[in-house]
Amino acid sequence: MTEIVKGGNLPVPGQVWRIAVVRRDADDGVPEVDASALLLDASGRVRGDGDLVFYNQPVHASGAVRLLDRVRDGERRVADWLEIDTERVEPAVRRIVITASSEHGTFGQVPGLHIRTVSAATGEQLALYEVDDASTETAFLLGEFYLRDGAWKFRALGQGYDSGLVGLAEDFGIVGGDPEPAHDDEPAPGHEPAHDGPDPVDEPVSVGASPEAIPEELLAKVREAEAEAALVRTSQQVPAQRLSRTGPRSDAELFGGEFPEFVRSGEGKADIVVDVPVPAGWVVVESTRRGDGYFAVHSIDEEGQRDALLANTLLKDQGARRVLRYDGKAPLRLRVSSSEPWTVAVRPVSTVEVLDGTAEGRGSDVLLYTGPVGQLTSRLRTRLGFEWFNVHGYEPDGRDHLLANEASRFPRETRPLPEGPLLVQLVSADGDWSLKVRPPKENRFWRRASR
Known part of the structure; x- marks a missing residue:
């Protein structure tokens, strides 16, 4: 993972990313914080109120940006998770800005605020930006994903507002929080877009990879994982008459909530931390292995010991699909025993x-x-x-x-x-x-x- 400073940027490989807005839990005087995202056109403005993804509008109409569940861990940290799928981003969208706001306090009262970008294909931590200069702000532009020469990059912003989410949104074309249709009009006086004009010059990242290159081994992992995930999805397709069998949504929800699928590929033995926000309940764990030899997948308990058996075979090119009841008390962890390439996916029961x-x-x-x-x-x-x-x-x-x-x-x-x-x-x-x-x-x- 590359840690960057305000203004730093770096390429983000892959098609789908998950972004965590992390801070200390809202207690002992720490105000509640809400994450959101703005989809901006070439002028640096939204096309309408639908381009704001937040707690009252958690999914963009294109499906490109989603606000996922809020997750708390045992270290008194809380994270709002978002997901970006670049394949679904509309051509008019040039930037996706990740923001945070608080209605009942300032960010000077919020310890440990940082934004973390993760590859959905591999689980690799791609970028980390920690806010260390917050004071009286009630809203923050934390970072943005933007197109440059046909490729997506991430930049740490760290720009604060004293006017909360409403003032921040107004700067990007959402006036007063009321619905506004998409338009190409000139900005209203006093509401010039924060990023109008040409893209700012890229600054080098603070640590790690060059801004124009990311380690080739990470790129290889992303490409391999996305290809493997596509292969797994294709191999699991069934005839159309079976795809039509969908039961009442409420029945699936009784077993557990929705969450973004987690897919990880590798080779040989490995311990995996499922770093998507999985709610307590039942989950489906699917595994495949290329080659032969012993292959097993176990869940790991809080003491690091093997728990539920989720795959166990000596047969060539075999895997398994099994259910696991997850208590939600600690991050879900899995242990893979193999000497060959493998892929493990964790999905909700609704699938x-x-x-x-x-x-x-x-x-x-x-x-x-x-x-x-x-x-x-x-x-x-x-x-x-x-x-x-x-x-x-x-x-x-x-x-x-x-x-x-x-x-x-x-x-x-x-x-x-x-x-x-x-x-x-x-x-x-x-x-x-x-x-x-x-x-x-x-x-x-x-x-x-x-x-």
């Missing part, structure tokens, strides 16, 4: 498919069941000749229902299926599986006779 009668797949997988009480028939066809097949159903509060547990040449088992919502976890080293949901036995005859 899994819904089991709505029948389903087919291969290897370890997760489905969401939202239906009534029934009977579940689980079947596995394997090339190994003898295989263990295990299926669990997890309720939002963690209660576990064993739905199949069979070791034979052709495992097949039927067991009662509780009323949904349930996360249905299938564990199989290899083989094609199928699931079929039927009505409870006592109702089957009545259903036939009533037709």
Whole structure:
């Protein structure tokens, strides 16, 4: 990671970045702080009130900028997370400014204020700027992402305002906080844009990489991780008729909130810290490995010991998709055991498919069941000749229902299926599986006779 001073800049590789606005928790006289973002055109102004992303408007209409969850850690720090996807940035947008504001105090009362930029593809810390000269300001321009010669760069700004978020927004064309349509008019008197005119000259960064070059090994990691993530997403696509199976949003939300997906690639053994804001609840951990040999993924407890088993195979080019119940008390950490290249992704429960009668797949997988009480028939066809097949159903509060547990040449088992919502976890080293949901036995005859 490169630490920069006010005015310093550096290239930011990759397509998607996550930005944390970090400070001490709001207690003991520390005022509450809110992060926001402004999308600016070539004149340094917004095109309308929709170009302000803040707590009352957390997603830009283009999807390019999102305000994510607020996260607190055990060291009494709090961070507002934002995400920028440059592929979705509209051509008219030339700058994205990250800001912070406080309605009940000044930034001289906010210790530890800094902004941190992270590559969403690799989790690499790209840039850190720490504000060390705040006094009576109630709003700050912390940093900006801007286009230069077709490439995106980050600059530390450190410009303060005594007029809060409203005054800051007015300087960029949002008058009084009221809706204003996009326009190309000249700025109103007294509201000249803070960055009107040509781009300022780039200044060198304070430490680390040259402003015009970033370490080639980091660029290579970003390129490899983004390619791997695209490969994983493509390999997980299913036929259109299965993609149409989406259950009620509320059922998925019972298991945990939304958060930006986390993807990390590497080679060999590694401990991973999931540095996106993951709320307490259930998460889906997907892993893939190229090559053969032993491959395993575990969660790590607070003492650094291996906890839940999330992948375990000796088969070539294999991985797993499993669920993990996360308590939210400490950063989620994972341990990868491998000698070959691998990719691990952490995603919300809302990304899994819904089991709505029948389903087919291969290897370890997760489905969401939202239906009534029934009977579940689980079947596995394997090339190994003898295989263990295990299926669990997890309720939002963690209660576990064993739905199949069979070791034979052709495992097949039927067991009662509780009323949904349930996360249905299938564990199989290899083989094609199928699931079929039927009505409870006592109702089957009545259903036939009533037709």
